[in-house]
Amino acid sequence: IDRWQPDALVVGMPLHDDGSDSDISKAARKFIRQLDGHYGLPVHTMDERLSSHAAKQYMKQSTSKQEIDAVAAMIILQNWLETKST
Template sequence: MIKKNNNITLLAFDYGTKNIGVAIGQSFIGIAYTLKVIKNKKSGGINWLKFYKLIKKWEPKKIIIGLPLKMDGSQQCTTILAKNFAFHIKKKFNIETILHDERLSTVEAKYILFSKGGWQKLQKGDINSLSACIILQSWFEHNK
C-alpha cells in the first residue's frame, strides 16, 4: 500500500525471452507511461548493463514485474522465467520487487495499438512497453 503523501517512482517490466517492456510511474498521480523496450542478448541472456543504466537514471523505489499466468491462474513456463528475473532484479539492485498478475495485458496492448493504427501499429517493442504500462497501471489501481 502506498501512502498518499509519499510520492515514489516505480518501474514496471513485462518480461519476455526476447524483449522486456518497460514503463514508469509516480505513486502520487498513479499513472503509468511507456519507456523503451530492452532487448535481451542474442544468446537469450538479460542485458544487465541496460537495466543498471535504467535504474540509475530513474532511481525507482519499487519495481513491478508482470507475472504471466494461465487464464485459470496456474503457472506456465514463462511464469518461472519471470519469477527468476524478479529474483535477480531484487538481488542485483536491492529494490523492492513485486510480482503482479499480468493476464490479458498483451491482449489489451495489442487491442489499443491496433485501434490506433491497424496492423502497422503492432510493433513488438510497442506491445511489450504498453503491456508494462498496463501492468503498472493495474498495480496502481489495486493499491489505491
C-alpha cells in the first residue's frame, strides 16, 4: 500500500451461493475494519462468489493455488471496476 498509494481498497466478500454471509465473511469484515483503521482508505467489498471458478476456467492449464488466487483477485477487482463504470 505504501508503494502503490491507492485511493481505495477492494476486498472480496466470501458469500454462500444464496448471498448470505459465510463463516469466512465474518473474518473478511474484521479484516476490512482492520484495513480501515490502519490505512484510513475507503474499503469496498465485492461479491467473490464464482471468482475462483472463473479463475480456474481462465487458467485451465495451471494447478497452482497461488496463481488461481491471484487471477481470482484480478477478476474480483475487474468486476468491481465494471460496476463503477455503469
